[in-house]
């Protein structure tokens with residue numbers, strides 16, 4: 001049999017009938033509706049995926065519940081669950097080229113970054129593959145005529161609702177810990193980027209994870225997403241996305257008192273002190289893996305750069321010099337550093353903020369407009385003369401736009417850094433490590449990086465404070481959000497003796 005090239009394999013995925021994974025079957029939406037897959041680099045419609053609705057969600061919930069009650073997964077020996085999760089990680093890694101190609105054509109992310117994210121997704125699954133054999137309970141210190149133990153049990157049916165910015169990573173962030181704890185999970189990818197989540201569903205079946213344990217229902221947020229959030233058969237919603245949608249989900253999930261975890265937006269400060277190694281700070285923050293990563297469409301983007309006044313001008317000069325050579329272009333070109341934004345909607349949102357920045361009196365040091373080429377490209381943009389009270393200094397733009405704001409004292413930096421509704425991430429740049437740790441203590445933020453930026457590790461809890469959400473992903477904390485405690489008391493001497 002002829003071996004297909006990666007573009008041929010991707011072509012086969014794109015021309016396949018629009019189907020989603022319900023139970024063990026690949027099915028069209030009950031309504032027959034589809035939604036377009038648009039390549040953001042060319043603005044062309046390249047495929048369609050099924051646009052599900054409440055009927056499809058209801059079917060998926062029944063399968064998920066049946067699998068959970070039958071115990072096909074949660075009662076499987078933990079070592080066997082582990083083995084299947086390790087196989088899933090290997091299967092993702094074995095398909096790195098196909099998955100990366102699909103991610104790039106779907107989201108516009110440069111292929112070099114997509115490859116890296118697929119490998120990161122495989123490592124993440126591998127990390128959780130180790131957990132089924134390590135979820136311990138406790139034996140409790142009750143009086144000696146009693147035995148009491150507490151065990152961690154799966155919650156039941158989990159809905160994982162994901163955003164479009166890092167589609168496969170966000171998908172495995174939901175699926176891997178949910179099933180490592182014995183739950184059934186229904187994954188709803190963002191309507192802009194469903195392709196790698198659908199492929200993940202197939203890989204779960206291929207490695208032998210029983211049908212109904214992982215399902216993928218595609219469609220819009222207000223239909224599929226809302227149906228999952230309000231369905232009485234869904235026990236938990238794990239959501240990553242905007243703060244606005246997170247609030248709506250918390251409200252809509254209240255009627256059924258669902259357990260909800262929310263990974264939301266940010267307006268993360270990067271605080272550069274005068275004693276920092278300025279060149280190191282700029283080259284790290286302004287690398288393609290820094291503020292321009294994924295064209296700025298990352299939740300932890302250091303979109304507010306607070307720079308101590310005595311080095312402000314030198315910092316800006318260094319940023320301009322470094323950014324002059326940034327390569328914006330086709331995401332399939334190996335030299336491309338910035339691809340397009342994900343969609344026409346996102347382009348409109350970012351351009352709207354650029355207009356607002358001008359209205360509010362910010363100075364555009366570079367960029368500031370749509371790139372003159374096909375696709376949803378925006379030039380990397382640095383704004384100066386920002387004041388903390390401006391909307392562009394407080395609201396999440398989610399594009400290749402950063403603003404520089406000067407400060408004088410540590411107290412002023414802390415007040416500005418903590419002065420938005422968000423509290424997701426912050427970075428501190430200083431050669432005084434004690435000052436770095438003091439700042440880490442004072443910042444209202446789920447993550448603080450000192451002299452580094454955007455590092456994550458599967459073992460380290462990640463998530464936001466304030467309006468950036470609640471609950472944590474990664475590490476052991478994720479195990480706690482996908483399990484609940486049951487306490488058992490047993491009298492050792494029968495009452496009747």
Ligand code: NAD
Nearest residue numbers: 162163164189190220221225226241242245263264265299
């Ligand atoms: P979004 O909130 O528009 O959509 C996210 C997901 O929610 C999509 O799958 C969407 O279909 C679904 N959805 C939309 N409305 C819904 C509703 N009423 N009920 C249920 N589901 C609904 O977010 P986005 O534009 O896809 O993603 C960008 C946002 O995600 C940014 O704010 C970014 O900061 C945030 N984000 C946060 C993290 C984090 O870990 N904190 C990571 C990545 C992205």
